[in-house]
Amino acid sequence: MIPEDKRVRNEIFLKGLFRKYYQENKVSPPLSIEKREFGFMFFGSQNMVRHLSFTNAESLQQFMFSRVPSNAFYSAAYYSKPDAAKMDEKGWEGCDLIFDIDADHLRTPCKETHDKWVCQNCGESGLGGRPEKCPRCGGQNIEERTWLCETCLETAKNELIKLIEDFLMADFGISADELRVVFSGHRGYHVHITSRVLLDLDQNARREIIDYIKGVGIEPYYHGLMEVREGRSKILKGPRVSEEGWRGRLARGVIKTILSMSEESIPQDRKVRAALQKLLKDRSRVVASLGEGIWDPVRGVSLDAWKYVVKTAIEEVGGKVDEPVTSDVRRLIRLPTSLHGKTGFKVSLVKLGEISNFDPFRHALAFKGEVTVHVNEAPRFRIGEEEFGPFKDEDVELPLSAAVLLLCKSVAYLK
Amino acid sequence: MREERSEIISRYFIAKYPFTVEAQAWLRERKIDLDFLVKEMPAVLVRARDRVIKALEEGVAPSILDDPEAEFLSFPIARMIVEIVGDPFLRHRFAVAEAKRAQGFFKEEDVETLTVIATRTFGIDCQPVKKDISGRVYSFKIHFADYLRYASGFHDPYWKLVNRVLSKGYVFLAKDDFTRILAGAVEKRLLEPREPPLKVPSEIKQIVDEVVSKVMARRERYVLEEVEGGEVVEEAFPPCISALILALRKNQPLPHSARFTLTSFLLSVGYSVDRIISLFSEIPDFKEEITRYQVEHIAGIRSGTRYTPPKCETMKTYGLCLFHEKCRNIRHPLEYYRKYKRHRSKEAVKLDSGGQAGEERNIPQGSL
Numbered sequence: 001m002i003p004e005d006k007r008v009r010n011e012i013f014l015k016g017l018f019r020k021y022y023q024e025n026k027v028s029p030p031l032s033i034e035k036r037e038f039g040f041m042f043f044g045s046q047n048m049v050r051h052l053s054f055t056n057a058e059s060l061q062q063f064m065f066s067r068v069p070s071n072a073f074y075s076a077a078y079y080s081k082p083d084a085a086k087m088d089e090k091g092w093e094g095c096d097l098i099f100d101i102d103a104d105h106l107r108t109p110c111k112e113t114h115d116k117w118v119c120q121n122c123g124e125s126g127l128g129g130r131p132e133k134c135p136r137c138g139g140q141n142i143e144e145r146t147w148l149c150e151t152c153l154e155t156a157k158n159e160l161i162k163l164i165e166d167f168l169m170a171d172f173g174i175s176a177d178e179l180r181v182v183f184s185g186h187r188g189y190h191v192h193i194t195s196r197v198l199l200d201l202d203q204n205a206r207r208e209i210i211d212y213i214k215g216v217g218i219e220p221y222y223h224g225l226m227e228v229r230e231g232r233s234k235i236l237k238g239p240r241v242s243e244e245g246w247r248g249r250l251a252r253g254v255i256k257t258i259l260s261m262s263e264e265s266i267p268q269d270r271k272v273r274a275a276l277q278k279l280l281k282d283r284s285r286v287v288a289s290l291g292e293g294i295w296d297p298v299r300g301v302s303l304d305a306w307k308y309v310v311k312t313a314i315e316e317v318g319g320k321v322d323e324p325v326t327s328d329v330r331r332l333i334r335l336p337t338s339l340h341g342k343t344g345f346k347v348s349l350v351k352l353g354e355i356s357n358f359d360p361f362r363h364a365l366a367f368k369g370e371v372t373v374h375v376n377e378a379p380r381f382r383i384g385e386e387e388f389g390p391f392k393d394e395d396v397e398l399p400l401s402a403a404v405l406l407l408c409k410s411v412a413y414l415k
Numbered sequence: 416m417r418e419e420r421s422e423i424i425s426r427y428f429i430a431k432y433p434f435t436v437e438a439q440a441w442l443r444e445r446k447i448d449l450d451f452l453v454k455e456m457p458a459v460l461v462r463a464r465d466r467v468i469k470a471l472e473e474g475v476a477p478s479i480l481d482d483p484e485a486e487f488l489s490f491p492i493a494r495m496i497v498e499i500v501g502d503p504f505l506r507h508r509f510a511v512a513e514a515k516r517a518q519g520f521f522k523e524e525d526v527e528t529l530t531v532i533a534t535r536t537f538g539i540d541c542q543p544v545k546k547d548i549s550g551r552v553y554s555f556k557i558h559f560a561d562y563l564r565y566a567s568g569f570h571d572p573y574w575k576l577v578n579r580v581l582s583k584g585y586v587f588l589a590k591d592d593f594t595r596i597l598a599g600a601v602e603k604r605l606l607e608p609r610e611p612p613l614k615v616p617s618e619i620k621q622i623v624d625e626v627v628s629k630v631m632a633r634r635e636r637y638v639l640e641e642v643e644g645g646e647v648v649e650e651a652f653p654p655c656i657s658a659l660i661l662a663l664r665k666n667q668p669l670p671h672s673a674r675f676t677l678t679s680f681l682l683s684v685g686y687s688v689d690r691i692i693s694l695f696s697e698i699p700d701f702k703e704e705i706t707r708y709q710v711e712h713i714a715g716i717r718s719g720t721r722y723t724p725p726k727c728e729t730m731k732t733y734g735l736c737l738f739h740e741k742c743r744n745i746r747h748p749l750e751y752y753r754k755y756k757r758h759r760s761k762e763a764v765k766l767d768s769g770g771q772a773g774e775e776r777n778i779p780q781g782s783l
Contacts, residue, residue, distance in 0.1 A: 171582060197540070201563060202567075205560075208563055211577050212576045212577045216731065217578070217731075219575075224548075
């Protein structure tokens with residue numbers, strides 16, 4: 001923990017840096033700024049100040065510079081009265097379609113090494129994701145100290161590319177000029193779609209879009225996986241790899257699953273197990289046959305076993321997007337080009353063609369210079385070309401962006 | 416000769432599809448006076464009354480096309496009656512009945528006509544196609560946003576977007592499915608409230624009074640009908656619902672989806688509005704007035720639309736499903752309740768009859 005007086009010094013220092021950033025950099029206003037609700041957090045407070053509005057980009061800039069929020073948000077929704085204090089008085093007119101990919105919700109093995117939890121009741125701590133209850137005292141007030149790591153962000157980026165290429169463009173037909181890709185400044189990416197024809201979609205419709213991307217509620221039967229009578233015998237037919245939408249995706253996913261499946265990963269259920277072992281023995285023939293839409297070149301593989309494979313395949317090829325962000329048509333989202341108060345990184349707009357080269361630890365940095373800080377504890381991390389840490393109770397001179405990250409994460413204080 | 420033929424076709428067209436822009440334009444051009452219509456065309460008034468009352472009582476009001484003009488003109492009158500009554504329950508029944516009526520005709524129509532209705536009247540982005548996917552013929556493609564506008568309210572997994580062929584922004588649909596979407600568009604359009612006229616001829620006023628009394632009677636019956644019979648068996652509640660009740664008792668904040676699920680479930684199994692309100696009164700930010708409004712809304716007392724709890728699939732999306740062992744093969748929380756409620760009464764029967772489980776055999780397996 002950082003002592004109170006040092007924390008206040010940190011906040012004053014960070015506020016000064018943020019102010020300088022907003023003095024020198026124009027924030028990029030959202031489309032139809034006058035119809036958006038804004039919300040801000042400020043240094044030294046956990047509360048969000050909501051229901052604010054701006055008539056133009058200049059007044060927003062003026063606000064950022066004079067009030068220096070630690071975090072800035074705006075509504076994905078458009079309102080006739082964005083500053084009305086009650087939601088039902090705002091006059092909802094529509095909402096951008098937003099997708100959120102957050103490393104918090106992705107399974108990455110490295111979390112066990114860089115994420116930490118601390119029980120606020122007894123002080124017990126451990127690595128990895130937060131347990132539901134403290135194993136020592138059973139308390140439920142557990143603080144999570146997440147770290148942003150390259151592996152996590154790389155995984156998120158791969159999911160981002162899958163979301164855009166496989167789903168939004170190929171299936172939903174969204175064109176490049178309708179999408180804005182944003183690095184959140186912390187552990188994930190956002191995609192904003194401002195296409196006119198989608199603005200009025202309600203929660204149900206947006207939830208359907210999410211279910212489509214995640215593969216929730218798929219009935220393989222509707223994509224052609226069924227037993228068909230052929231003469232006196234039954235054969236199992238299924239979709240082909242070249243087909244559109246989920247049909248081809250299912251077939252491709254199943255092939256990928258069969259190719260990557262190992263003896264150890266097969267479930268214990270006896271019937272399914274025996275069937276899958278048969279499948280794996282004849283992998284190459286199975287894969288070739290699947291390409292043709294014939295799903296049972298190997299005898300004795302039941303529909304149940306196939307359903308298990310299909311389920312695994314859906315998890316593999318489905319998108320990993322966060323549901324509430326998309327379906328909530330009144331949510332506030334981070335303002336691109338503002339600073340993220342937990343990292344000091346820039347909430348960065350990423351051009352479509354530059355996603356694969358985008359490096360948050362290089363391209364989202366906002367500060368230049370050096371400063372000496374005392375670090376309580378920090379895992380190894382990279383800023384730009386240089387690697388730092390791990391640190392434990394020591395004074396270090398760091399590039400300003402690295403120091404700001406540690407200060408924002410509350411693991412260091414100014415010397 | 417040719418013109419006469421197209422005239423006949425269009426008279427039938429507007430009789431079948433009185434909600435289309437073409438029909439509205441025809442009506443405007445003729446400048447038909449309401450008083451004249453009421454006095455000189457009694458058939459129109461009879462059919463208008465028939466449309467509204469059949470919709471209310473039978474849920475459908477089929478067309479007879481002997482007199483296409485009267486058939487057509489009865490539609491704006493019927494709609495006017497519905498608006499003057501101003502009851503959401505009636506409006507809903509009327510919209511559904513008119514949508515069904517139209518869908519019957521849609522099925523006989525060629526793809527071009529359907530496309531014209533979809534694009535011109537409803538602004539649906541769609542095109543006729545000829546596409547064969549594994550032996551199934553798809554005759555239309557429709558933009559996914561338009562598809563969702565109507566189909567996201569259909570509850571069968573068949574209509575879930577994820578079970579559709581979606582490519583480059585368009586969902587492929589067979590003709591039958593397309594007519595269902597189009598009927599959905601008709602329903603939605605007729606659900607939009609409109610301003611009733613200021614002056615109403617006494618002949619119409621008379622019908623309005625008759626409809627009002629029928630609505631009142633029908634509505635009471637409807638609300639009661641939907642409730643599960645018998646006593647409420649709390650032990651038969653599915654795990655997801657029990658968990659929500661427990662959370663509520665522990666004062667844990669529940670998201671909107673959870674509150675909605677709980678309320679609609681409890682109403683369906685026969686809890687009264689007041690009993691539910693008292694359950695919610697335990698939460699810290701409880702405001703009776705707001706809670707009552709919301710519970711009554713879900714109960715259909717305010718709108719006529721009674722909400723049922725979400726199916727298991729939706730519960731999974733909400734993150735409310737507990738994936739309990741006992742839920743295997745269950746698709747809906749109410750299905751679970753019915754199943755285990757019956758289990759319990761079966762056990763009770765066994766006990767009562769001193770171990771002779773004779774009753775059991777009489778219950779067909781399929782009903783469990």
